[in-house]
Amino acid sequence: KQEVTQIPAALSVPEGENLVLNCSFTDSAIYNLQWFRQDPGKGLTSLLLIQSSQREQTSGRLNASLDKSSGRSTLYIAASQPGDSATYLCAVLRSSGDKLTFGTGTRLAVRP
Amino acid sequence: NAGVTQTPKFRVLKTGQSMTLLCAQDMNHEYMYWYRQDPGMGLRLIHYSVGEGTTAKGEVPDGYNVSRLKKQNFLLGLESAAPSQTSVYFCASTDRINQPQHFGDGTRLSIL
Numbered sequence: 001k002q003e004v005t006q007i008p009a010a011l012s013v014p015e016g017e018n019l020v021l022n023c024s025f026t027d028s029a030i031y032n033l034q035w036f037r038q039d040p041g042k043g044l045t046s047l048l049l050i051q052s053s054q055r056e057q058t059s060g061r062l063n064a065s066l067d068k069s070s071g072r073s074t075l076y077i078a079a080s081q082p083g084d085s086a087t088y089l090c091a092v093l094r095s096s097g098d099k100l101t102f103g104t105g106t107r108l109a110v111r112p
Numbered sequence: 113n114a115g116v117t118q119t120p121k122f123r124v125l126k127t128g129q130s131m132t133l134l135c136a137q138d139m140n141h142e143y144m145y146w147y148r149q150d151p152g153m154g155l156r157l158i159h160y161s162v163g164e165g166t167t168a169k170g171e172v173p174d175g176y177n178v179s180r181l182k183k184q185n186f187l188l189g190l191e192s193a194a195p196s197q198t199s200v201y202f203c204a205s206t207d208r209i210n211q212p213q214h215f216g217d218g219t220r221l222s223i224l
Contacts, residue, residue, distance in 0.1 A: 004154070034212060043116070043202055044155075046212030089154075097209040099170065100145075102154040 002027045006090055006103035013080055014111050021075040021106045023090030028068050031093040035064050035075050038087045038105070047088075048075070052095075080110045114138050118203050118216035125193045125223050133188040133219050135203030143206045144186040145213065146170075146178060148199040155202065161186055193223045 003026045013019055023033070032051045036044040048057045048064040050073070056065040063076040077084060087105040094101070119134045135144065142163050147155040157170030159178040167178045175197060177189045186205075190197060200220050204213040 032210060036215075041217075043215035043217045044204075044213075046214070049210075049212050051210060091155075093209065098160070098168070099157055100213065102156075104152060104154045 002092060002094060002099075002101040004090060004092055004101050004103035006088075006106050008106060009104070010107040010109075012109040012111060015080060015082060017080050017110075018076070018078050019080055019108075021077070021088050021090075021108070023073040023075070023103055025071045025073075025092045025101075027092075027094070028071055029095040030068065031095050031097050033064075033066050033073050034091045034093070034100070035062075035073075036089040036091065038089060040086075044089060077108075080108075082110045082112050084108060085110050116203055116205055116214050116216035118201075118219050120219060121217070122220045123222070125190075125221065127193060127195060127223060129193050130189070130191050131193065132190075133201055133203075133221075135186045135188070135205075135216060137184055137186075137203075137205040137214070139205065139207070139214065140183070141205035141207045141214070142183075143209065143213075144180065145204045146176070146186065146188045147202045147204065148172065149202060149218070150199050158188065158201075195223045197221065198223045 034049045035047045050066040061078040089105045091102045116137045145160040146158040161180040164183040203216045206213045
């Protein structure tokens with residue numbers, strides 16, 4: 001059974017810092033890995049999707065890497081801003097393509 | 113562009129009552145999903161559909177039924193609500209499994 005773990009569970013940083021969020025998964029037979037953002041009381045917004053054959057994806061100040069063999073992904077946020085405050089969720093789609101398994105998220109607070 | 117719309121946004125039920133949650137998407141997506149989100153457990157897949165007229169069980173299907181009579185709508189039914197079904201329910205859709213899932217804003221359901 002796939003298990004997805006995100007560390008740390010919560011993080012508070014001052015504005016402007018570069019930061020790294022970690023995601024690990026137990027089964028490397030994945031189709032892709034996705035990073036989402038969730039604001040309080042809202043649904044999930046997709047940030048980045050990395051196919052199993054890819055090593056990284058970038059969008060603006062966000063960069064996500066994938067090391068499938070070791071079961072790890074990182075989300076790098078450059079020059080953090082208060083507007084980045086949210087919960088960040090990692091999810092892996094298993095190789096059959098029918099089930100997305102989510103981690104419990106990292107709650108990020110960026111202080112002005 | 114509405115995206116994924118969930119109805120209702122909030123609901124309180126008594127144990128044993130039944131209700132239906134509606135998910136509607138206007139992106140002509142083939143795949144639709146129902147998840148529940150509980151504190152400390154991440155999102156878990158209840159049921160999903162790979163096209164009009166199809167449904168399949170996810171990770172936690174017991175106590176729920178679904179129907180996809182029209183491509184744009186995916187209904188989640190609770191036949192006899194139980195307190196353990198108190199949760200936030202999210203609907204998602206995607207065009208292809210290698211594309212990000214688009215989420216609604218959720219339905220907050222309390223069973224007393």
